[in-house]
Amino acid sequence: MTELCLNVYASQTLELLQSRRSGSAKRMTGPGPSPDQIRTLISCATRVPDHGKLTPWRFIIFADDARAKFGDTLVKALRSTEPEADAERIAQERNRLMRAPVVIAAISHVRSDLPIPEWEQTLSAGASCQTLCIAAHAMGFVANWITEWYSYSPVVREALSLKPQERIAGFIYIGNPAEQLVDRPRPAFESVAAYYPST
Template sequence: MEIAMSMLVPPPPVLGQKMSPTWPDPRFLAFLGQRRSTPIALLAEPGPDSGETGALLRLAARVPDHGKLFPWRFLVFAGAARARFGEVLAARWLALVPDAPPEILAAERARFLRAPLVVGVVSRSVSGTKIPEWEQQLSAGAVCFNLLLAAQAMGYAGVWLTEWYAYDDGIAQALGLAAGERIAGFIHIGTARDAPPERERPDMGKLVHVWPET
């Protein structure tokens, strides 16, 4: 899949160009107030095409990033590449669990077929800078969430998964991750078969501490 940059979203602003610091939008607030992921079992075709994918990645990359290091990069799996990566997953699983039953290996082969588009967000912390690694990793997390938001705003549904293969050295090698690179998430994007249910949300009273004024 060639990633094309589409004009679906406005072109990036000119460097240094000013804009209003606020963008009041009740619809966006309502969206955030309802926002949720779509369980992987509810994802189906169609997914973003090449142009939409290019636009999504460009939007996802507009995140806070201390030091302008861009401490992340993307791995795109679409079309037949998803089944090819499934073969890699199954082979690795068999190496880890030599007596793995055929149905488990079949599930590994089909792992990336659950969504039409899977984007791996790689956290690539830059060394030799005064920006703490933690902050660089947080920026990669912001990319993951921004990608989810952009996908939903484009009419798609998605979910941020890691699963076992995000933490496996053999898979990291197969993906070509360099030393210091880690998977922040595999963002699965497609069309929702059904309305995603709400899940439990935190009791904010237990999580918020207001610092006393006196």
């Protein structure tokens, strides 16, 4: 690869990173990533720093009918905590994953029997989620990394066969924006960064 090529890629990469923003799952439409694109997204998500090379994360992909099927689990989870939930609320949960054409659940898998701190394994899972979002952005999709209430539901945990050492890092909704995205202000350099030592 020539130096010119590398410079072009580098500047495009920086532009990509500086333009990433979420698109609300509530305002998504199709098409979503194809099976080949999903493979690429996951391949990107696996290239994160990983102290101890433990692969402390995995992904569960919801596409097509699987999104509606998972709606049954969400309704069951809802009923376990809100037995009086009305029809509107039930429909909301049944259709939750239908908001986007593809949803990927990122599962962090932390091992406590090793010298690698659990916190660092969790951070690696977070990095894989963020890389997934950036890769989706690079493909021209929008992504929304959300946990909402069901990431913490025991019913959902059981339905996804999570092991005790696993936690849901988030559900990443991926699709196209149904309406023009509005970005939010980003923190200024001075508000988040300072050279050491401070003066």
